């Protein structure tokens with residue numbers, strides 16, 4: 069019983085910080101994205117849940133599971149201050165991204181924490197039916213368990229990134245711990261797909277300038293955060309997830325979602341169709357960052373609807 073009460077209270081406790089993060093994100097939708105990465109300490113003290121839920125009994129535990137990724141603005145939660153993208157760009161190649169400056173209605177849809185043996189193939193079917201490319205930040209221990217799903221991702225044109233082996237906050241680990249998390253995951257991905265991994269997303273978005281530099285210098289991986297977060301781990305409601313993504317999408321957006329939640333995968337048909345109708349074009353993260361350019365060279369244009377309904381003929385009823 070006590071566990072149930074805790075499960076009910078915890079999401080409420082997170083509500084305040086998450087809501088303030090949401091407001092902050094929305095208010096900055098058209099401004100350069102901050103690279104402040106913070107993690108509620110409560111989240112880090114609990115066991116991450118990265119394995120696929122295999123039965124209905126896992127649902128209650130999953131509901132009480134902490135965020136997979138969180139950003140907040142409470143000062144006592146602040147863990148690290150990666151440099152603004154402009155500073156990094158002026159000092160050399162840009163190595164971390166919340167979003168990109170692109171000419172055109174390009175967006176990158178990203179899915180974290182899988183693969184999940186039931187949900188990820190369903191999502192791949194949805195993507196295939198629409199000719200949409202996405203990026204999957206897989207957890208190494210799941211990737212090692214389901215290499216055939218990774219093979220399918222690559223065969224169908226999707227990108228695979230490193231999301232650590234077991235989903236810890238990498239900022240809490242020593243050099244050797246980070247090395248194991250990164251290298252074992254890259255090995256699992258490369259063994260399944262034969263492809264080198266060039267992008268990574270730190271669990272919870274927890275990173276630092278030093279870690280970002282290490283990921284790039286030692287492994288050739290750029291750090292990919294996000295600019296659109298529907299909080300799908302928290303709101304297990306497909307309509308809400310879909311509406312949040314559709315409302316917040318913008319050219320150059322990197323959109324965060326998780327393919328381990330049925331409600332998220334269930335939200336995708338409507339989400340994809342609405343974004344396509346708005347004129348957005350889906351690319352992988354590496355394709356998006358290849359289009360990135362200095363902000364002053366980018367024309368801020370909203371996408372043009374691609375499938376607007378035909379105007380009725382004069383006099384038609």
Ligand SMILES: [Zn+2]
Nearest residue numbers: 136180181271
């Ligand atoms: Zn995650």
